Amino acid sequence: MGHEVVIVGGGFGGLYAAQSLRRAPVRVTLVDRRNFHLFQPLLYQVAIGGLSPANVAAPLRAILKKQANARVLLAEVVGVAARRRVVILRDGEIGFDTLILAAGARHHYFGHDAWERDAPGLKTIEDATEIRRRILLAFERAERLRDPVELEATLTFVIVGGGPTGVELAGAIAETARGTLRRDFRAIDPSRARIRLVEAGDRILAGFPPELSTRAADALRRLGVGVETGTSVADVTAESVLLRTGDGGERRVAARTVLWAAGVAASPLARALAEETGVSLDRAGRVVVGPDLTVPGYPEIFVIGDMAHVVGADRQPLPGVATVAMQQGRYVARRIAERLRQRESGAATDVSTETGGTLAGQAAAAGAFRYRDPGIMATIGRAAAVARIGRFQFSGYPAWLLWLFVHLVHLIEFQNRLLVLIQWAWNYFTRNRAARLITGEERRGSGKT
Amino acid sequence: MGHEVVIVGGGFGGLYAAQSLRRAPVRVTLVDRRNFHLFQPLLYQVAIGGLSPANVAAPLRAILKKQANARVLLAEVVGVAARRRVVILRDGEIGFDTLILAAGARHHYFGHDAWERDAPGLKTIEDATEIRRRILLAFERAERLRDPVELEATLTFVIVGGGPTGVELAGAIAETARGTLRRDFRAIDPSRARIRLVEAGDRILAGFPPELSTRAADALRRLGVGVETGTSVADVTAESVLLRTGDGGERRVAARTVLWAAGVAASPLARALAEETGVSLDRAGRVVVGPDLTVPGYPEIFVIGDMAHVVGADRQPLPGVATVAMQQGRYVARRIAERLRQRESGAATDVSTETGGTLAGQAAAAGAFRYRDPGIMATIGRAAAVARIGRFQFSGYPAWLLWLFVHLVHLIEFQNRLLVLIQWAWNYFTRNRAARLITGEERRGSGKT
Numbered sequence: 001m002g003h004e005v006v007i008v009g010g011g012f013g014g015l016y017a018a019q020s021l022r023r024a025p026v027r028v029t030l031v032d033r034r035n036f037h038l039f040q041p042l043l044y045q046v047a048i049g050g051l052s053p054a055n056v057a058a059p060l061r062a063i064l065k066k067q068a069n070a071r072v073l074l075a076e077v078v079g080v081a082a083r084r085r086v087v088i089l090r091d092g093e094i095g096f097d098t099l100i101l102a103a104g105a106r107h108h109y110f111g112h113d114a115w116e117r118d119a120p121g122l123k124t125i126e127d128a129t130e131i132r133r134r135i136l137l138a139f140e141r142a143e144r145l146r147d148p149v150e151l152e153a154t155l156t157f158v159i160v161g162g163g164p165t166g167v168e169l170a171g172a173i174a175e176t177a178r179g180t181l182r183r184d185f186r187a188i189d190p191s192r193a194r195i196r197l198v199e200a201g202d203r204i205l206a207g208f209p210p211e212l213s214t215r216a217a218d219a220l221r222r223l224g225v226g227v228e229t230g231t232s233v234a235d236v237t238a239e240s241v242l243l244r245t246g247d248g249g250e251r252r253v254a255a256r257t258v259l260w261a262a263g264v265a266a267s268p269l270a271r272a273l274a275e276e277t278g279v280s281l282d283r284a285g286r287v288v289v290g291p292d293l294t295v296p297g298y299p300e301i302f303v304i305g306d307m308a309h310v311v312g313a314d315r316q317p318l319p320g321v322a323t324v325a326m327q328q329g330r331y332v333a334r335r336i337a338e339r340l341r342q343r344e345s346g347a348a349t350d351v352s353t354e355t356g357g358t359l360a361g362q363a364a365a366a367g368a369f370r371y372r373d374p375g376i377m378a379t380i381g382r383a384a385a386v387a388r389i390g391r392f393q394f395s396g397y398p399a400w401l402l403w404l405f406v407h408l409v410h411l412i413e414f415q416n417r418l419l420v421l422i423q424w425a426w427n428y429f430t431r432n433r434a435a436r437l438i439t440g441e442e443r444r445g446s447g448k449t
Numbered sequence: 450m451g452h453e454v455v456i457v458g459g460g461f462g463g464l465y466a467a468q469s470l471r472r473a474p475v476r477v478t479l480v481d482r483r484n485f486h487l488f489q490p491l492l493y494q495v496a497i498g499g500l501s502p503a504n505v506a507a508p509l510r511a512i513l514k515k516q517a518n519a520r521v522l523l524a525e526v527v528g529v530a531a532r533r534r535v536v537i538l539r540d541g542e543i544g545f546d547t548l549i550l551a552a553g554a555r556h557h558y559f560g561h562d563a564w565e566r567d568a569p570g571l572k573t574i575e576d577a578t579e580i581r582r583r584i585l586l587a588f589e590r591a592e593r594l595r596d597p598v599e600l601e602a603t604l605t606f607v608i609v610g611g612g613p614t615g616v617e618l619a620g621a622i623a624e625t626a627r628g629t630l631r632r633d634f635r636a637i638d639p640s641r642a643r644i645r646l647v648e649a650g651d652r653i654l655a656g657f658p659p660e661l662s663t664r665a666a667d668a669l670r671r672l673g674v675g676v677e678t679g680t681s682v683a684d685v686t687a688e689s690v691l692l693r694t695g696d697g698g699e700r701r702v703a704a705r706t707v708l709w710a711a712g713v714a715a716s717p718l719a720r721a722l723a724e725e726t727g728v729s730l731d732r733a734g735r736v737v738v739g740p741d742l743t744v745p746g747y748p749e750i751f752v753i754g755d756m757a758h759v760v761g762a763d764r765q766p767l768p769g770v771a772t773v774a775m776q777q778g779r780y781v782a783r784r785i786a787e788r789l790r791q792r793e794s795g796a797a798t799d800v801s802t803e804t805g806g807t808l809a810g811q812a813a814a815a816g817a818f819r820y821r822d823p824g825i826m827a828t829i830g831r832a833a834a835v836a837r838i839g840r841f842q843f844s845g846y847p848a849w850l851l852w853l854f855v856h857l858v859h860l861i862e863f864q865n866r867l868l869v870l871i872q873w874a875w876n877y878f879t880r881n882r883a884a885r886l887i888t889g890e891e892r893r894g895s896g897k898t
Contacts, residue, residue, distance in 0.1 A: 035585060035589065035885075035886065035887045036887075049503075052501035052502065052503045052884075053888065054498075054501045054883055054886055055501070055886035055888060057886055057887050058883065059883070059886070060632075061633035061634070062881060062883070062885075065632050066632070071635040071636075073592070073593070074586075074589040074592075074887075075593075097530070100501065110541065123884065125888050126888060126889065136484060137523075140484060140523040143522070143523075144522070144523075144524070144541075144759065150834075173511075176673050181510075183515070184508075184510035184511065184514055184521075185510070186520040187520075238640075258660060275467050305779075310849065331761070413883060415871075415872070415875050415881070415883050416830055416883065419868060419871065419872070422864075422867060422868065422871070424867070426864050432511060432864070434503055434507065434508070434511070434862060434864050435501075435503035436484075436508050437484065437485050437502060437503055437506055437508070437574065438483065438484045438485075438523075439502065439574050440575065440889070441574060
């Protein structure tokens, strides 16, 4: 047996690491709970019925089918036995020589887990179809309502969190209400829906230059979205949301649909790793790794992507975006290949190295991970987006075209690119969103059907 | 207010009736539990990951958006108060002048409802994604199994029922195992999966000419499907299925995946209608309607599609296929328009007619419904199908092309035609099926995860 690399998580970090190891003299096992890679940047389009789940997902086996040194394992990882070099699955275990943890993050309700039922977040395919279900059902229910107060609450949508996901969701819901559904109903006017984007900080898109935040807010307001900054959420129920402004004032807003885009925390696997190895976690539960993305004292364990706390050139932690995870995946693959080469050339002098064993001796040789920031972008709606590429800022139509292009080329599988392109063209010209199906069971048990 | 036509069910019958009433002086209300029309003939392709749910569904509101005299109501119909002319919803009621019941059928387990958990049928989008989940999970579990007996049971798929759905499912699973998944796994050879199609009658595709049944069985065997006719199912568990042959012999086959394509029964609404009106039901629970598709004694209530028992020219009940429902939908729309015209021209002599009232007086004037049989077709796999068009029989490649063409042109919404065409071309050339996502929660509670 060669050197065993186990990768936990088939998101951007894990998948790019696996693919970048294709020529390395290792055996790669990619473990994921799901059988597909999810292209999360487009997930909000599933949530508003513009795309189908399969358009933003690709089966991991299909992606890695031709990579002879890789295998895929559908399993849930519950822990790591670092000293024994074993990953613990819910139903078994699997040994490693090198481990790459790339299990991502999930929503975080800042201690208010009970809010999840009434304010779902957008991380999985199931989240997206559930959100789609709630948005579409709100209009269906409104069509049958007579009471004006109940009608207004049913057609009020509150999106919590003004990051890219919140902005994209708010813009897309506004366009659905004003464009897609405009002539679909007979009793209600869907364009009268109220969409409110609530952000605790003093501007939306805090990761962007301030000028682009302003432009994004303006574009949202043109779509009819109420943008409320400096406003946090103090309570969420099935019927309403309690908003708190900076001056301590509180307002209860009747809203039947609340969506959560406010916070994420690292996979619980980070905590399990911390308990095992003593590594520190940051406030978002991310593993504070060394400059080479390894766990201090465990040079054979890498943590990358949304699970890792890594400080960038500006001394700020790197953001949880796909480009960081991709670059870290590639970096880690390069490091592993490098170490194996060094070990091979050094084998004559270091005969004590056990077979497939530790690579600690070579760890010091390589350079630290450095993030090359390609930029950042968010779309607000039809022909409206903001983007920073290097030092250049774009907004409006040019930014939107750029956004389309970048997202299309990064989609995995050519078939999906083609299908997404066609549906985008369709949506653009007809304002229709064909995938607006209400499917699945009611998730919250509030009895409102 | 004009004449109120309420249509229950947005399948082929209900939707075609609604659309055919677009120029009639009526107000149409289409009531459905779901917000979309489902193109059921292609649902099996969702079940094997070849197409996405949204590709075989179209939002009812989008279809009827431009039809000014039609509205859509998302609601569950639980009964009919025939004399009061009211449809009873789970949460309200709605009055009608004319009612068209087109609520379809669902699986039927011949008194063994407990089998549903372990042998799901294929009627809804949720059924399709659940079947997709079971088929794909079987291969995923097999990849991690060592025990040869357990492995064989996990890779044994039993499809119960040799009608078009059973044949199409069996063929598609065989192609998935031998083509799509061929290089996806490292520990198992998916092509060693056993697919068994079990049919109680003496041949599969009983609605087809015997020669085509033979050809279909041969084509299935070439794909590696075991075709077992004269065999019925005596029991289904999570672990196995008990088969009974004509001579009374019984065999228990270890199979972790059993799919049900054996029987359907009319919507429970048929029973509710029978209790209300005294109309007879046939053994499959279908309403025995008059030659003009009305309920005897209730000329303003039509029953069409899979819910109706109508005798054809050969004195056999018409089959539950889309073409019958479509023609009945159009026929009923024509009848309603005709009656309204007659009532208008006869209004001077029949002043007693109440506003928007009964049309019984004109019922005798019109001709009975006659089904024009355009033919019947079923696909077995790649370039393999059987078709009877009028008196002509086709099989193999020509039948397959015909099948593709007919299904594409009947799909609702041009966008779906384009998306399906692209995915078919893709599937054909690459043998890939990109929508093979394992999503949703486990439906059966057998604890096997």
